[in-house]
Amino acid sequence: MDRMPGWADAILVPLISLLLAAFLSALVIIGIGESPVAAFKLMVEGALMRSAGWGYTLYYATNFIFTGLAVAVAFHARMFNIGGEGQAMIGGLGVALVCLYIPWPHWSLALLGSAVGASLFGAAWALIPAYLQAKRGSHIVITTIMFNFIAAALLNYVLVNVLRPVGAMDPATAKFPDATHLPTFQDMFSTAAAPMFRGAPANVTFFLAVIACVLVWLLIWRTRLGYEIRALGHSEPAARYAGISPVRTVVIAMLISGGLAGLMSVNTTQGEAERLILNSIEGAGFIGIAVALMGRNHPLGVFLAAILFGFLYQGGAELALWTTIPRELIVVIQALVILFTGALDNMVRMPLERIFLSLRRRKS
Amino acid sequence: MVDVTTGGRPDQAASTAPAIELKGISKAFGPVQANKDIAIRVMPGTIHGIIGENGAGKSTLMSILYGFYKADAGEVFIHGRKTEIPDSQAAISAGIGMVFQHFKLVENFSVLENVILGAEDGPLLRPSLAKARGVLKQLAAEYELNVDPDALIQNLSVGHQQRVEILKSLYRQADILILDEPTGVLTPAEADHLFRILDNLRREGKTIILITHKLREIMEITDTVSVMRRGEMTATVKTAETDPAELAELMVGRKVLLRVDKTAATPGKNVLEVRDLRVKDDKGIVRLKGIDLDVHAGEIVGIAGVSGNGQSELLEVLGGYADGTGQITLNGQPLDLTGKHSDGQSRRARGIAHVPEDRQREGLIMNYFAWENAAFGYHRDPKYQSGLLMNHRAMIEDTERKIEKFDVRPPNAHLTAKNFSGGNQQKIVVAREIERDPDLLLVGQPTRGVDIGAIEFIHQQIVALRDQGKAVLLVSVELDEILSLSDRIVVMFDGEIMGYGPAETANQVGLGCLMAGLGGTDTEAMQGWTISDAASAEPVDPSKSLIEAVDEKLHEKEAREARKNG
Numbered sequence: 001m002d003r004m005p006g007w008a009d010a011i012l013v014p015l016i017s018l019l020l021a022a023f024l025s026a027l028v029i030i031g032i033g034e035s036p037v038a039a040f041k042l043m044v045e046g047a048l049m050r051s052a053g054w055g056y057t058l059y060y061a062t063n064f065i066f067t068g069l070a071v072a073v074a075f076h077a078r079m080f081n082i083g084g085e086g087q088a089m090i091g092g093l094g095v096a097l098v099c100l101y102i103p104w105p106h107w108s109l110a111l112l113g114s115a116v117g118a119s120l121f122g123a124a125w126a127l128i129p130a131y132l133q134a135k136r137g138s139h140i141v142i143t144t145i146m147f148n149f150i151a152a153a154l155l156n157y158v159l160v161n162v163l164r165p166v167g168a169m170d171p172a173t174a175k176f177p178d179a180t181h182l183p184t185f186q187d188m189f190s191t192a193a194a195p196m197f198r199g200a201p202a203n204v205t206f207f208l209a210v211i212a213c214v215l216v217w218l219l220i221w222r223t224r225l226g227y228e229i230r231a232l233g234h235s236e237p238a239a240r241y242a243g244i245s246p247v248r249t250v251v252i253a254m255l256i257s258g259g260l261a262g263l264m265s266v267n268t269t270q271g272e273a274e275r276l277i278l279n280s281i282e283g284a285g286f287i288g289i290a291v292a293l294m295g296r297n298h299p300l301g302v303f304l305a306a307i308l309f310g311f312l313y314q315g316g317a318e319l320a321l322w323t324t325i326p327r328e329l330i331v332v333i334q335a336l337v338i339l340f341t342g343a344l345d346n347m348v349r350m351p352l353e354r355i356f357l358s359l360r361r362r363k364s
Numbered sequence: 365m366v367d368v369t370t371g372g373r374p375d376q377a378a379s380t381a382p383a384i385e386l387k388g389i390s391k392a393f394g395p396v397q398a399n400k401d402i403a404i405r406v407m408p409g410t411i412h413g414i415i416g417e418n419g420a421g422k423s424t425l426m427s428i429l430y431g432f433y434k435a436d437a438g439e440v441f442i443h444g445r446k447t448e449i450p451d452s453q454a455a456i457s458a459g460i461g462m463v464f465q466h467f468k469l470v471e472n473f474s475v476l477e478n479v480i481l482g483a484e485d486g487p488l489l490r491p492s493l494a495k496a497r498g499v500l501k502q503l504a505a506e507y508e509l510n511v512d513p514d515a516l517i518q519n520l521s522v523g524h525q526q527r528v529e530i531l532k533s534l535y536r537q538a539d540i541l542i543l544d545e546p547t548g549v550l551t552p553a554e555a556d557h558l559f560r561i562l563d564n565l566r567r568e569g570k571t572i573i574l575i576t577h578k579l580r581e582i583m584e585i586t587d588t589v590s591v592m593r594r595g596e597m598t599a600t601v602k603t604a605e606t607d608p609a610e611l612a613e614l615m616v617g618r619k620v621l622l623r624v625d626k627t628a629a630t631p632g633k634n635v636l637e638v639r640d641l642r643v644k645d646d647k648g649i650v651r652l653k654g655i656d657l658d659v660h661a662g663e664i665v666g667i668a669g670v671s672g673n674g675q676s677e678l679l680e681v682l683g684g685y686a687d688g689t690g691q692i693t694l695n696g697q698p699l700d701l702t703g704k705h706s707d708g709q710s711r712r713a714r715g716i717a718h719v720p721e722d723r724q725r726e727g728l729i730m731n732y733f734a735w736e737n738a739a740f741g742y743h744r745d746p747k748y749q750s751g752l753l754m755n756h757r758a759m760i761e762d763t764e765r766k767i768e769k770f771d772v773r774p775p776n777a778h779l780t781a782k783n784f785s786g787g788n789q790q791k792i793v794v795a796r797e798i799e800r801d802p803d804l805l806l807v808g809q810p811t812r813g814v815d816i817g818a819i820e821f822i823h824q825q826i827v828a829l830r831d832q833g834k835a836v837l838l839v840s841v842e843l844d845e846i847l848s849l850s851d852r853i854v855v856m857f858d859g860e861i862m863g864y865g866p867a868e869t870a871n872q873v874g875l876g877c878l879m880a881g882l883g884g885t886d887t888e889a890m891q892g893w894t895i896s897d898a899a900s901a902e903p904v905d906p907s908k909s910l911i912e913a914v915d916e917k918l919h920e921k922e923a924r925e926a927r928k929n930g
């Protein structure tokens with residue numbers, strides 16, 4: 001018998017973890033000498049009360065959805081892909097090449113093309129760690145994190161020596177052609193009378209992320225491949241018994257994972273910067289781990305957790321702008337959220353289970 | 365054989381207080397009532413059996429007695445004195461010793477070091493070791509508990525490791541010993557020796573509680589027996605005044621057929637032909653050393669052997685998840701032993717179904733729903749697909765049909781596998797494999813951890829498949845199961861076949877010898893049997909008992925493997 005109802009596991013546990021993290025963050029803010037209530041108000045106002053704030057929140061959330069899904073898919077095969085950062089960087093290279101060297105007639109085609117480029121490049125970057133894990137038993141955590149560094153170095157080299165326009169000072173590609181410009185929320189939702197999302201970077205890629213959530217859900221719970229990936233994740237001996245090749249399944253799951261991580265850079269590179277710069281990922285690959293943890297590796301959970309982290313990111317920026325609370329505090333808050341939702345999961349879960357058990361016993 | 369003294373000891377029972385008395389013990393885990401108002405009295409100098417199916421609450425009760433769990437209600441009296449047992453230290457000082465099913469020994473410590481671990485006399489080890497050496501010597505002489513005190517645990521056979529556990533308890537001056545399923549890992553000969561040790565202990569006035577699910581052991585060694593069912597003690601009887609059928613009925617709550625009801629086999633053409641099969645595992649240890657085996661249509665071939673003698677590897681090669689060399693043909697067509705077409709999917713396509721030895725690690729995904737598990741391994745079948753997606757409705761309907769036909773309880777396809785009892789989990793696996801109408805069914809440990817009621821049902825299904833003219837290859841470490849289910853028996857030891865012959869003429873002693881790689885008179889007495897040259901033909905040294913010879917042989921094998929490992 002399950003110890004508590006599914007809704008409690010999916011909603012109550014993360015919610016309580018979140019409240020605990022918020023409580024500790026409040027203590028830290030008091031320690032700095034600011035009012036936590038005012039700080040929270042400021043975060044909500046800056047991230048959620050104005051359409052431009054939403055524009056930023058959803059822009060960040062788009063990144064986190066992709067990287068969160070990447071971690072989630074790999075996790076269903078019991079692979080801990082912490083190389084989302086590197087896969088996204090290399091994905092960005094794919095986007096840049098597709099946008100710079102193919103003359104696109106229309107942004108929609110350019111979006112498709114860059115999505116293919118980004119996911120192919122991201123997947124390729126995940127292929128080597130996947131192969132090493134599946135065939136040679138090299139631990140995926142070690143190899144993927146090493147590949148983050150290699151990706152950073154490679155990107156550095158390519159931007160400085162290959163793709164940098166002649167005479168330019170900063171390590172970045174040339175600006176992408178106008179035809180590849182993706183419609184932002186401002187382009188899409190503003191009318192002359194009511195400007196919306198002014199200046200915010202959220203763009204059409206957000207809908208690509210939503211579609212990715214649906215597709216990942218279908219893949220994991222509705223397809224044969226998903227069935228095999230989950231089976232392998234639960235028990236490798238069982239997978240071998242059933243004739244599911246662990247090598248093949250691990251590699252495929254990691255390719256999908258790397259592809260999803262790569263897709264993130266469509267948002268940052270084509271959607272926002274419109275050129276490939278050095279540090280476009282900004283740690284989103286790592287935030288994806290927290291998002292997947294909090295979202296219980298379910299696309300819907302990942303979507304909600306990504307919005308939450310988008311809010312934290314944007315709200316944190318507002319804090320740094322208007323108060324003496326340093327931007328780093330937001331890292332503290334994120335770390336607390338990760339600590340409580342991920343590492344200290346059982347601390348919340350066990351008392352809850354006990355409560356539900358005693359409730360059930362009283363009923364019966 | 366063990367001299368069985370039954371009926372208790374009226375002289376002692378009358379004059380002394382019970383060694384252990386439990387009154388009104390209750391324990392609940394959430395909504396599950398694991399123990400409910402349990403009462404037992406065990407007289408000193410007796411062996412008391414506790415029998416019950418998996419999940420009946422035996423282990424919980426003993427964990428309470430050993431201080432692992434705290435009872436919700438009830439009292440414990442030791443030698444007439446009310447005793448609180450909050451932890452295992454308290455249990456030890458009350459004179460209770462426990463031998464667990466899974467030994468708690470430090471593998472790379474010597475026997476002596478393990479014995480004194482936690483009972484050292486001071487900061488320096490030397491005096492404790494010296495003292496323990498003396499005590500061990502004395503115990504060995506008294507109870508036939510012979511173990512080399514300087515041997516490392518990892519080089520000892522399972523039987524010897526168990527003796528170390530018993531020695532550990534005795535060294536701590538336990539006079540009440542609790543043994544949890546002690547024979548599960550032993551050969552018949554080792555089990556006999558264990559019973560002789562227990563008999564000696566009883567004679568010296570020790571009190572023993574034996575937890576088991578094997579009726580035969582209860583009948584053989586205990587004085588009194590308590591039966592548990594669903595957390596309650598349904599009966600306590602004198603062993604001499606009961607019989608296995610009655611005990612089984614008390615355990616299950618209805619009449620149970622203990623023997624498999626089957627007619628003589630009518631073997632047809634050769635379905636499986638294995639020639640010179642060799643397997644080396646990833647550590648480089650040779651697990652199969654040239655196996656030749658035939659299984660005909662319409663017969664059940666049982667492979668007997670102590671676990672770890674190559675049976676698992678045989679099933680894995682045939683089931684498609686281990687590589688080997690040699691020739692295997694199915695219905696006259698060769699099977700690939702390596703490469704792309706040697707995986708589980710190819711085997712299934714060729715008509716080999718497989719009920720694996722470990723249903724929780726291999727046969728089922730414990731977190732999958734019953735309906736997902738009921739297609740596991742056959743999930744690529746087109747009938748479970750609709751376009752790019754899987755056809756969940758077809759899978760669920762299919763499962764509901766199987767659940768009904770195989771009487772899986774509760775009959776709910778939407779429960780995850782871990783929420784079924786062992787027996788019902790196994791029914792899901794058996795249903796999945798048998799319903800594919802295979803030419804060859806591989807079955808490993810079909811009834812391990814399965815309750816008696818389900819055992820009966822599963823055995824009937826296997827026999828029914830045989831009667832349809834299918835070939836069945838059965839691997840089991842339960843000799844009783846091999847003897848009652850098989851038409852022909854093959855005995856394996858150390859990766860080789862020691863002998864084979866018809867089941868009717870096989871007997872426990874002869875099979876026991878072969879399982880330890882011994883030939884000799886007991887095996888020759890089995891008519892129609894072919895004994896391999898690999899089984900030591902030299903007559904057993906008359907100065908040594910048969911059990912000592914078996915011991916030695918097993919010891920040799922494990923030491924050999926230990927050397928290779930190291």
